[in-house]
Amino acid sequence: MRILDRYLASAVLGGTLLTLGVLLPLLGFFILAEEVDALGVDGYGFMEAMLFMGLSLPRYAYQIFPIATLIGALIGLGALASRSELVAMRAAGVSVWGIIRASLLGGLVLAAVAVVIGEVIAPKAEQRALELRRQALSGDVSQQTPYGFWAIDDRAFVNIREIESPTRLSDIFIYQVDAATGSLVATHAAGARYQDEGWVLETIARSRVSAQGVTVEHMEQAQWDSLIDPGILKVIVLEPHLLPVWGLYKYIRFMRLNKQDAGNYEIAFWGKVFHPVLTLSMIFVAIPILLGSARTTGFGQRIFIGVLVGILYYLVSRTFAFFALLFELAPLAATLLPPALFLSAALLLLRRVG
Known part of the structure; x- marks a missing residue:
């Protein structure tokens, strides 16, 4: 069974890496397209724009990791389904929950990688990217x-x-x-x-x-x-989603001591805390999409469904975040409700599939 677990986990890992390999170059192209207007201003040339793009990609990789995991699980496990390997596993006595458990092993590796990117690599790389861009455009040090x-x-x-x-x-x-x-x-x-x-x-x-x-x-x-102005200092005071968890925690404490509204930072804090759980939950959501449509839809259609689910989750989570800020709802509740809704829907589908 350990060999089978590793096989299913590697399918999820391979599919997610393939998805990131497709999505990140596309995001890099869009980042460069946004920088076209700034090319030629002072010392900001094409190489500077390329460096800015490269340093910005870790943040985008962290943000799209859950959706990439969902699509990657559909690609990796869908390839097994297309070769009837999942059918053979179930015929051999492997339950749906056994497939989920093995797939989540690959998800644990992906969640750990996402934490390293989001907490160590992305904040430093993004801040360095913004500093280099500002220095090239303004010439100050x-x-x-x-x-x-x-x-x-x-x-x-x-x-x-x-x-x-x-x-x-x-x-x-x-x-x-x-x-x-x-x-x-x-x-x-x-x-x-x-x-x-x-x-x-x-x-x-x-x-x-x-x-x-x-x-x-x-x-x-x-x-x-x-010569220092608020526009320059905005580069130093990073947006909430660019700060690591510990930095967010300290800044929230500072704002509370000064009796300032820290709602935006609290939502970002809880979002980062539960980001690994979200990555795992996306694998959980992928299984009923894959098994439930195996007989009625093709591989490309399943991927399309996965993309729609990922976009829908992003829209729902952002809506709850805006509602939390607008109506002063509990940030923790606003963070947990979207994945709870999607996991509940996945459980209902699993009951039908299982």
Whole structure:
């Protein structure tokens, strides 16, 4: 039975890899098509667009993994069905639940791969892609480090330790040399807010180091003429779906402590937590589609049904997410209801097939 389990699991793995091998190049083509208008702007050429596309693909691979698993299971197991191998297995005493259990072994491997892509590879690759794109288009130099966001702002070096939002910053250090006197000026501001097309620093301590010594002055607030704008900072404050689970958890805690609405981030958090379960559930959904239509539809029709089910699931899950934000529903419930509905439908079909 172990040989049979490995055989069915490898069919699911092979079908999913084949599906990703078809879908990811198509997605890459669409990403490049969106970048056509930006080609030729400053230093953004075709090679930069290709690099941006390559670094963006892990995020898309993670997002389409459940649907790719559904289609891959239909392809892999459908190939066995077309050769009557599934019929022979059932005639030999293998139950439908035995086929599901063996297929889920391949799903466990796929779920582990999806977690690695979504939690380790995709966030770093996507942030690097956005930084490279922005640098090529604008020509400025900035870097995100464990000690905050660093940027060269005209002739000053800026370190922002906490980016609360694209228009609100905390714990800012500005280092520059006074062109007139040659003295070093180090400024620390507890916070900064963006208003009226400019920044306003708050609770400022400014140290001036010169040959005569060090002088310190304190101010409540002051204008900050900076090339950094909220559009640049949006690259650093990543969208919820681009953050790893631990990053989402910390950011949700931060927003709650500051009494801010974290609903969008909570939905993204629970979506990532249950992403492996969703990948496995798609294999579960594929089995009744495959077995239930084996006698009445062809292989291509089953794949078409799988694509429709995947699209339908995406639309339902996004609808529940929007409803949760609009009507302030529990994010956990909004995340769990769509897969629960599809699994219930799969169970009903399995009762008919089994």
